[in-house]
Amino acid sequence: MKIGVLALQGAVREHIRLLELAGAKVVAVKRADELADLDGLVIPGGESTTIGKLMRQYGLREPIMRLHEQGKPIFGTCAGLIMIAKRVENLDEPHLDLMDIDVKRNAFGRQRESFEADLAIKGVADVFPAVFIRAPYIEKVGEGVEVLSVIEDKIVAARQDRLLCAAFHPELTDDVRFHAYFVEMVRESMITNVAK
Numbered sequence: 333m334k335i336g337v338l339a340l341q342g343a344v345r346e347h348i349r350l351l352e353l354a355g356a357k358v359v360a361v362k363r364a365d366e367l368a369d370l371d372g373l374v375i376p377g378g379e380s381t382t383i384g385k386l387m388r389q390y391g392l393r394e395p396i397m398r399l400h401e402q403g404k405p406i407f408g409t410c411a412g413l414i415m416i417a418k419r420v421e422n423l424d425e426p427h428l429d430l431m432d433i434d435v436k437r438n439a440f441g442r443q444r445e446s447f448e449a450d451l452a453i454k455g456v457a458d459v460f461p462a463v464f465i466r467a468p469y470i471e472k473v474g475e476g477v478e479v480l481s482v483i484e485d486k487i488v489a490a491r492q493d494r495l496l497c498a499a500f501h502p503e504l505t506d507d508v509r510f511h512a513y514f515v516e517m518v519r520e521s522m523i524t525n526v527a528k
């Protein structure tokens with residue numbers, strides 16, 4: 333199994349560390365040809381406007397969409413969640429037109445630019461230490477989307493088949509459980525992708 337972490341900007345090393353702890357072989361990817369042989373991809377947090385711009389500049393949009401079409405799981409955290417959303421408030425065109433969610437950026441307000449909270453995340457943990465930094469939240473989800481976690485009525489983690497997202501930063505803790513959940517998604521997808 334080989335998982336890539338999109339290394340255009342943001343918390344790349346931290347994701348690599350936790351994915352390795354969860355048992356995956358991990359590479360940082362920047363170029364289209366490096367995406368081709370991946371079994372899964374993580375899009376980290378950072379600044380979605382910057383990541384989106386670089387992604388287009390480096391011609392990575394189509395190759396990432398292709399990964400998804402091939403049934404390879406994609407996990408977006410924070411800015412990465414914004415990257416994979418079909419609809420983002422005040423953004424005319426989605427970065428990657430993938431997950432059936434409506435997202436609001438920097439959505440927790442100025443006085444709460446960053447904070448920590450213990451979250452219950454379905455299928456992952458009863459209590460997960462979540463770090464929020466200028467975080468987005470999900471306002472609405474489409475039919476095929478399963479809500480995994482909510483805080484103050486705001487959706488902050490969700491899954492749609494082979495797409496996974498979190499509004500917070502699981503890579504900034506030592507808790508490997510969210511990454512282990514994604515590694516398991518990739519493992520399952522490899523079995524069914526081979527069977528196809």
Ligand code: GLN
Nearest residue numbers: 377378379380410411466
């Ligand atoms: N506010 C950032 C954005 O809109 C996301 C913040 C983060 O990834 N920590 O892209």
